[in-house]
Amino acid sequence: MARDKFAQQSLGGTLHGLVKKSRVLMVGAGGIGCELLKNLVLTGFGEIHIVDLDTIDLSNLNRQFLFRNEHIKKSKALVAKESAHKFNPNVKIEAYHDNIKDPQFDVAWFQSFNIIFNALDNIDARRHVNKMCLAANVPLIESGTTGFNGNVQVIKKGDTECYDCVEKPIPKVFATCTIRSTPSQLIHCIVWGKSYLFAELFGISEDDAPELDQSLDKDGNNAEEIAELRKEATKLKRVREQMGSQDFPRAVFEMVFKDDIERLLSMEDMWKGKKAPVALDFDTLSEEATAPAQTILQDDQRTWTTAENFAVFVDSLHRLSQRLETERAQTEVGNSAPILSFDKDDVDTLDFVVASANLRAAIFGIEPRSKFDIKQMAGNIIPAIATTNAMTAGLCVLQAFKILRYSDPEQLKRQAKIVFLNRQTNGMLTAEKLREPNPECPTCSVAHVTLTVDTARAKLSDLVDDILKGQLGYGEEFSITKDGDLLYDADEDAHLDKTFSDLGLVAGSSLTIIDDADENKKVNVQLTIDAKDLSSADKPINPLEDLRIATRPKVAVPVAAPATNGHAKANGTTNGSLKRTADEASLEDDIVRKKGKVMEGKQMMDTDDILVIEDEKDDGVIEID
Numbered sequence: 360m361a362r363d364k365f366a367q368q369s370l371g372g373t374l375h376g377l378v379k380k381s382r383v384l385m386v387g388a389g390g391i392g393c394e395l396l397k398n399l400v401l402t403g404f405g406e407i408h409i410v411d412l413d414t415i416d417l418s419n420l421n422r423q424f425l426f427r428n429e430h431i432k433k434s435k436a437l438v439a440k441e442s443a444h445k446f447n448p449n450v451k452i453e454a455y456h457d458n459i460k461d462p463q464f465d466v467a468w469f470q471s472f473n474i475i476f477n478a479l480d481n482i483d484a485r486r487h488v489n490k491m492c493l494a495a496n497v498p499l500i501e502s503g504t505t506g507f508n509g510n511v512q513v514i515k516k517g518d519t520e521c522y523d524c525v526e527k528p529i530p531k532v533f534a535t536c537t538i539r540s541t542p543s544q545l546i547h548c549i550v551w552g553k554s555y556l557f558a559e560l561f562g563i564s565e566d567d568a569p570e571l572d573q574s575l576d577k578d579g580n581n582a583e584e585i586a587e588l589r590k591e592a593t594k595l596k597r598v599r600e601q602m603g604s605q606d607f608p609r610a611v612f613e614m615v616f617k618d619d620i621e622r623l624l625s626m627e628d629m630w631k632g633k634k635a636p637v638a639l640d641f642d643t644l645s646e647e648a649t650a651p652a653q654t655i656l657q658d659d660q661r662t663w664t665t666a667e668n669f670a671v672f673v674d675s676l677h678r679l680s681q682r683l684e685t686e687r688a689q690t691e692v693g694n695s696a697p698i699l700s701f702d703k704d705d706v707d708t709l710d711f712v713v714a715s716a717n718l719r720a721a722i723f724g725i726e727p728r729s730k731f732d733i734k735q736m737a738g739n740i741i742p743a744i745a746t747t748n749a750m751t752a753g754l755c756v757l758q759a760f761k762i763l764r765y766s767d768p769e770q771l772k773r774q775a776k777i778v779f780l781n782r783q784t785n786g787m788l789t790a791e792k793l794r795e796p797n798p799e800c801p802t803c804s805v806a807h808v809t810l811t812v813d814t815a816r817a818k819l820s821d822l823v824d825d826i827l828k829g830q831l832g833y834g835e836e837f838s839i840t841k842d843g844d845l846l847y848d849a850d851e852d853a854h855l856d857k858t859f860s861d862l863g864l865v866a867g868s869s870l871t872i873i874d875d876a877d878e879n880k881k882v883n884v885q886l887t888i889d890a891k892d893l894s895s896a897d898k899p900i901n902p903l904e905d906l907r908i909a910t911r912p913k914v915a916v917p918v919a920a921p922a923t924n925g926h927a928k929a930n931g932t933t934n935g936s937l938k939r940t941a942d943e944a945s946l947e948d949d950i951v952r953k954k955g956k957v958m959e960g961k962q963m964m965d966t967d968d969i970l971v972i973e974d975e976k977d978d979g980v981i982e983i984d
């Protein structure tokens with residue numbers, strides 16, 4: 360009870376009472392989430408719900424202090440609840456080991472909270488929660504960190520900018536050819552080693568790997584190159600069959616560091632105006648590689664010579680093939696063949712990727728790096744800093760106090776802030792006034808409509824013809840998208856005959872309708888689906904009663920200057936520039952890696968997928984997700 364007394368003394372009776380009565384949701388129980396949950400529990404927030412889809416990983420333990428060794432592989436949400444509850448047993452905590460995008464977390468459920476906290480690590484989930492908070496009209500506290508930078512932003516429907524008010528730059532996937540044929544930076548070689556060579560030898564064939572964009576470029580130019588790459592993959596499979604034999608390292612080496620390079624060199628056009636690669640020779644390097652791999656490996660902060668990388672390559676290849684052979688021998692007949700997967704904390708896999716990447720870098724005249732550096736690049740590129748998470752989580756709670764204290768929107772707008780944590784600024788913290796919503800925002804400048812649908816019977820054509828054109832008066836020019844994926848527009852009618860179920864539209868799913876008419880354009884509409892079995896005598900979509908969608912005002916509205924860095928977790932720029940420069944990020948190659956899900960065009964990538972994206976601005980910033 361002492362804690363309660365102190366909290367009351369420092370917050371004052373009124374605020375303390377509001378805190379105790381409040382019911383809050385925290386999405387994500389990772390780096391920020393663990394700190395935030397501790398703060399919420401110790402401050403005495405009455406009821407806290409936690410959602411996290413992930414399990415605890417060894418690499419989380421250094422900063423996610425609610426987790427211990429014995430919790431590895433257990434649910435983050437459930438363990439966070441257990442650990443934090445001990446700090447203050449008076450607080451009610453509910454945990455869900457689930458994806459926040461699951462239909463059970465519908466608008467009504469979001470509505471049951473006073474405040475929602477995002478402690479997430481990916482844009483897709485953040486956008487989803489933003490959308491749900493707008494639909495439910497519940498204030499959201501959005502936060503993020505990258506290295507030493509952090510940010511906290513209060514989002515309130517109609518009163519402030521939402522997460523989508525400032526467009527996030529669309530990330531660009533590296534073409535297969537950059538990774539496979541024309542690397543120009545070490546990161547390309549690392550991705551090649553990790554996502555192609557390692558996966559092809561010890562994991563799932565690259566044909567199944569989603570991170571390499573197999574598509575043709577817009578002129579259809581890659582066809583030949585892709586056919587070649589496929590041939591190469593077949594050849595590699597044959598090499599793979601030699602695993603376990605003494606000749607295996609030579610077979611792999613000659614295939615990727617000699618034959619493939621010679622094949623590339625034979626395409627002379629490719630190297631016009633570009634530095635041509637130089638193939639490596641197994642025998643020459645074997646003669647030069649005199650130091651034992653174990654000695655070289657001890658020196659992981661020094662950049663190894665090509666011969667040293669060669670020695671580590673051969674050694675790690677032996678280690679990995681032995682591991683796979685042993686696992687195969689132990690696999691019972693009928694079970695799927697074992698595979699190895701890359702993990703930056705698994706030395707055998709890391710050694711292999713470091714050596715392969717550096718050998719490839721030598722071929723293409725790219726500066727190699729130490730194992731220490733490559734580990735960061737291949738794993739967590741900008742390291743997560745526990746204190747940044749802790750400070751950011753503290754700021755989240757301070758903003759939550761403002762939301763509880765100021766129920767009047769005008770007062771809240773004056774009191775609540777967007778706060779940036781930034782090592783470059785004097786005093787580390789800077790606060791900005793909350794911005795007005797962007798009237799052009801595709802998410803918050805929309806009409807929210809809930810539609811009752813029998814998802815098994817209703818077809819997309821029912822929505823298009825009966826509801827949108829028939830009832831709401833849309834013309835021919837409009838589009839229907841789901842999470843950025845186009846389902847329908849004047850040129851795309853492929854899905855019209857599909858049912859809502861076929862299209863994966865379930866209870867709680869939402870569709871965005873954008874009017875593209877030249878005149879009297881309607882405001883964007885967000886349709887949320889309320890799934891019900893309707894009598895077969897009735898239409899499969901309930902008509903909307905007396906609903907009219909307003910048209911947009913004709914005024915030209917300046918788009919607010921972007922304040923957030925859409926790529927990275929942190930929005931921490933105060934100088935008006937879109938993103939931090941490499942210098943600001945204190946990294947030579949400012950490289951960011953995030954886990955989780957990101958929408959890339961129309962493709963959804965899962966937690967373990969690797970997406971390589973290049974910054975639009977040519978400042979050398981690369982993000983791997």
Ligand SMILES: Nc1ncnc2c1ncn2[C@@H]1O[C@H](COP(=O)(O)OP(=O)(O)OP(=O)(O)O)[C@@H](O)[C@H]1O
Nearest residue numbers: 387388389390411412413458459479480484743954
């Ligand atoms: N759609 C989602 N639903 C629920 N939880 C999510 C969702 N997307 C991400 N998360 C969770 O958000 C948390 C973000 O935490 P954090 O940024 O510390 O990431 P991490 O994966 O724990 O660590 P790191 O990425 O730094 O190695 C993670 O625990 C992750 O599981």
Ligand SMILES: [Zn+2]
Nearest residue numbers: 521524800803
């Ligand atoms: Zn918005």
